[in-house]
Every structure is written in C-alpha cells, then in structure tokens.
Amino acid sequence: MGRRLAHHPLAIIVLAQLFGTSLWFSVNGVGLSLSADLGLTEADLGRLTLAVQAGFIAGALALATSGLTDRFRASRVFATACLAGALVNAGFVLAAELPIAGLTLRFATGVCLAGIYPLGMKLVIGWTPRHTGAALAWLVGMLTLGTALPHLLRGATLGLDWSWPLLGASGLALLGGGLILALGDGPHLPPPGGRARLGEGLAALREGRFRAVAGGYFGHCWELYAVWTLVPFLVGRELARLSAPVALMPWLAFGVIALGLVGCVLGGLVSRRLGSLPVARGALSGSGAICLAYPLLADASPWLLLTLMALWGVTVIADSPQFSALAAANAPRAHVGSTLAVMNAIGFALTIPGIWLTASLWSALGPWVVWALLPGPVLGLWALHRRPLRHDGRG
Numbered sequence: 596m597g598r599r600l601a602h603h604p605l606a607i608i609v610l611a612q613l614f615g616t617s618l619w620f621s622v623n624g625v626g627l628s629l630s631a632d633l634g635l636t637e638a639d640l641g642r643l644t645l646a647v648q649a650g651f652i653a654g655a656l657a658l659a660t661s662g663l664t665d666r667f668r669a670s671r672v673f674a675t676a677c678l679a680g681a682l683v684n685a686g687f688v689l690a691a692e693l694p695i696a697g698l699t700l701r702f703a704t705g706v707c708l709a710g711i712y713p714l715g716m717k718l719v720i721g722w723t724p725r726h727t728g729a730a731l732a733w734l735v736g737m738l739t740l741g742t743a744l745p746h747l748l749r750g751a752t753l754g755l756d757w758s759w760p761l762l763g764a765s766g767l768a769l770l771g772g773g774l775i776l777a778l779g780d781g782p783h784l785p786p787p788g789g790r791a792r793l794g795e796g797l798a799a800l801r802e803g804r805f806r807a808v809a810g811g812y813f814g815h816c817w818e819l820y821a822v823w824t825l826v827p828f829l830v831g832r833e834l835a836r837l838s839a840p841v842a843l844m845p846w847l848a849f850g851v852i853a854l855g856l857v858g859c860v861l862g863g864l865v866s867r868r869l870g871s872l873p874v875a876r877g878a879l880s881g882s883g884a885i886c887l888a889y890p891l892l893a894d895a896s897p898w899l900l901l902t903l904m905a906l907w908g909v910t911v912i913a914d915s916p917q918f919s920a921l922a923a924a925n926a927p928r929a930h931v932g933s934t935l936a937v938m939n940a941i942g943f944a945l946t947i948p949g950i951w952l953t954a955s956l957w958s959a960l961g962p963w964v965v966w967a968l969l970p971g972p973v974l975g976l977w978a979l980h981r982r983p984l985r986h987d988g989r990g
C-alpha cells in the first residue's frame with residue numbers, strides 16, 4: 596500500500612493534514628450546543644481555544660529544543676501525534692462539564708497538533724522538494740479547511756448529541772495518522788542534525804530583513820485565529836437579523852473559514868509569477884481593510900456583511916504560506932530550522948491575546964470588537980515596508 600501512496604505523496608500529505616487538524620477547532624464547532632446544554636459562555640469557549648493555542652506553542656518549543664523530530668522519522672511522529680490527539684480530543688466528551696479537566700485536555704490537544712502541522716511541512720520537503728512553495732500553499736489551505744471541518748461535522752449531525760462531531764474529528768485524525776504511517780518519509784529529507792538552539796533563532800530577529808518578515812507574520816497571527824474564533828458569533832448575528840434558522844450557522848461558518856483554502860491556492864499561483872512579497876502584502880492589506888470597515892457597516896444589509904465575511908475568509912489566511920516562503924528566503928542560512936521555530940512560537944503566542952480580547956468582549960461590544968484586531972494588519976504592513984526583502988519564495 597505504501598508504494599501505491601508514494602505515487603501521489605502530496606495528495607496524501609495534505610489529506611492527512613486536513614484530517615489531523617480537524618482537532619484544532621473541534622470544540623468550537625459544537626459551541627452552540629455546549630452553550631445550550633452546559634451553559635458555556637463565549638468567554639468559556641474562548642478560554643478553551645486559548646488552551647489549544649498554548650498547548651501548540653508548548654509542543655512546538657518542546658519539539659524544537661528536544662531534537663525529537665531529528666531522532667525519529669517524521670511520519671512516525673506525525674502518526675503518534677494523531678493517535679494521541681484523537682484520544683485526548685475524545686476525552687473531552689467525558690470532561691466537558693469539568694472546567695479544569697476540559698482546559699487540560701484542550702491544552703494536550705494543542706501539544707499533539709504541534710506534531711501534526713509542522714511535521715506536515717517536513718514531510719512535504721521530504722517528498723516534493725522542487726515544488727515546496729506551491730505545496731506549502733496547499734498544506735496551509737488544508738490547515739484552514741481542517742479548522743473549518745468541525746463546523747461541517749456539526750452541520751451534518753444536527754439533531755444528534757454534540758459528542759458525535761467531536762468523535763468524528765478524532766476518527767478523522769486516526770485516519771490521517773494511518774495514511775502518513777503507510778506513506779512513510781520521503782527520500783529527500785535532510786540527514787538528522789543536532790539539537791535546535793532557540794538562542795540562534797532569537798538572534799536572527801536582530802537581522803533587519805528577517806525582522807521585517809517576522810513583523811508581518813506576527814501581525815497576521817494577531818488577526819487570524821481571533822477571526823476564526825469570531826466567525827460563528829458573526830454568522831449567528833446576521834442569521835438572527837435575517838430571522839433565518841440557527842441550523843444554518845455551522846454550514847455558513849464552515850463556508851467562511853473554508854474559503855481560506857481558495858485564498859491559499861490562488862495566492863500560491865500568483866506568487867509563482869510575482870513572488871511571495873506582493874501576495875503577502877496584498878492579502879494583509881485586504882484583510883486589514885475588511886477589519887476596518889466591518890464595524891462601520893454593522894447596521895448594513897446582513898447579506899452585505901455575510902459577503903464581507905466570505906472575502907475575509909479568503910484574505911485572512913492567503914498570506915500565511917507566503918510568509919513562510921519569505922521567512923525561509925530571508926532567514927540566516929545556517930540556522931533556518933531554529934529561526935523558523937522561534938518565529939512560529941512567537942506568532943502563535945500572539946494569537947492568544949487576540950482570541951482572549953474578542954471572545955471576552957463580544958457580548959459587550961458585538962461587531963465593534965473587530966477593531967481590537969486592526970493593529971495586527973497595520974503593524975504587519977508597516978514592518979514589511981520598512982526594508983527591502985528577498986521575495987523569490989516562488990512555488
């Protein structure tokens with residue numbers, strides 16, 4: 596079976612990435628049911644999301660400093676993380692009514708995701724080294740679709756207990772891990788290296804060109820996951836204004852987030868002609884403009900706001916694979932691994948205050964809370980325009 600899968604390695608990797616990352620927002624997908632059945636508030640759901648982000652940061656730093664990904668095959672780390680993630684995600688069904696246990700399990704889910712998303716990138720390098728840029732666009736697109744998938748699972752299981760979508764996400768993660776285990780590592784992975792040094796990664800931030808890329812990426816991170824957290828709230832508001840059935844909410848939330856796949860793939864195609872920098876700037880400018888305009892249009896037609904949300908879903912993630920390509924092109928060549936590990940860890944740490952602000956203040960401010968995300972695109976664009984960059988990260 597492994598030989599047959601090896602004929603289409605990129606398709607297998609991105610499919611496994613889709614299945615594995617369905618764990619990320621699995622609880623958000625059943626947020627309405629948890630509110631109705633267990634009395635969870637928007638702030639409670641925000642804390643559960645924050646726990647996943649914190650777990651991912653801890654897991655990414657642990658993998659970066661321990662050298663586990665150098666001592667063990669990437670496919671085995673990926674499959675192990677999928678198995679562990681499926682188990683702790685399913686465990687949330689039993690612990691949802693216990694706040695501390697629920698937060699702990701969501702933190703553990705984030706730790707497991709650190710063995711899925713970054714390892715997917717390493718597997719892409721091992722199998723398709725000549726097309727890494729274009730492949731990365733598909734990989735991040737599948738992360739986006741995986742983030743949206745719990746809303747689709749909930750839409751497909753309306754009328755059933757909220758545990759079914761969670762168990763469905765765990766089943767998909769197991770399937771994704773099995774696919775990667777059967778595929779194995781690619782023939783082009785670099786030989787095992789020494790232990791990553793975070794000090795060298797931090798030192799790279801003193802170099803102007805890399806600092807400019809990192810600044811753009813940090814601004815992108817401040818906005819991205821907070822937007823994904825807000826989507827069900829924003830969609831629910833417009834459905835209420837339309838007097839539409841609340842059962843439409845998970846389907847529309849899935850559609851808005853899933854459109855990010857289109858943004859990633861189109862951005863990857865454009866970057867092959869223009870380079871990564873114009874695509875990253877354009878996507879960050881577009882999402883920032885929507886962030887600015889959305890509260891000002893809060894009383895406009897619900898159809899206009901749903902359209903604006905769809906455009907936001909496309910633009911808010913389209914720059915992510917391009918920032919990865921730019922970072923690789925502008926990082927110190929001797930310490931690319933540790934440098935990117937530090938950049939990702941700081942970026943995901945910056946998702947935490949954005950999620951906390953928007954989830955905590957939604958009930959008080961409604962759509963106006965979106966302006967709390969505006970500093971991300973603004974400061975990110977300012978950082979990108981400060982220095983000339985290598986923007987030859989073409990797919």
